[in-house]
Amino acid sequence: GNSVTQMEGPVTLSEEAFLTINCTYTATGYPSLFWYVQYPGEGLQLLLKATKADDKGSNKGFEATYRKETTSFHLEKGSVQVSDSAVYFCALSHMDSNYQLIWGAGTKLIIKP
């Protein structure tokens, strides 16, 4: 079945460091891929998405590229800020799962000043 695996956290970085949060998926065909962010005590916000191979989603300085050959959708940011501290979820949707979101376990990101 479809699944998403993302790196375990917490990930702790200093401000202005480079961020990578790995996400790989298992699915047939071409699922849509998403990154969601959850700030403390809040719901989830869509951060970025990609719907086909080689698409690059970007928002607020974050980027992720849909890599079919490696079944990956790694999240990157060149210079993180303290305000980026949150939990990041990678997810996919696929017609085989009636487009329900299949979630990764979430990665907690802690940015220290």
Place this chain on the structure above:
Amino acid sequence: GAVVSQHPSRVICKSGTSVKIECRSLDFQATTMFWYRQFPKQSLMLMATSNEGSKATYEQGVEKDKFLINHASLTLSTLTVTSAHPEDSSFYICSARTAMGGNQPQHFGDGTRLSIL
């Protein structure tokens, strides 16, 4: 765009009380809404999928008589936790998907923190 409003944000009530949580899509029509439950430091657990005008589809292990879902319009779905008990305490989050297509992203409310004493 794509704003989802969820109310209330926090509820504290006594055991045995029924609690209703509302989920509204403010600037788009949502044929499908989803209800999730999130335990501390864990990912989201899908409870049910709600389609406007039809009965909700519950995930395995979720009691439909305990968690009543109504999706009466394209902009409103409600979750009622009936006769709530302390084990029902959790963070409940709704999301809504536009009517445009199944592979569109879900947009989430801010969640409801339910605490049963």
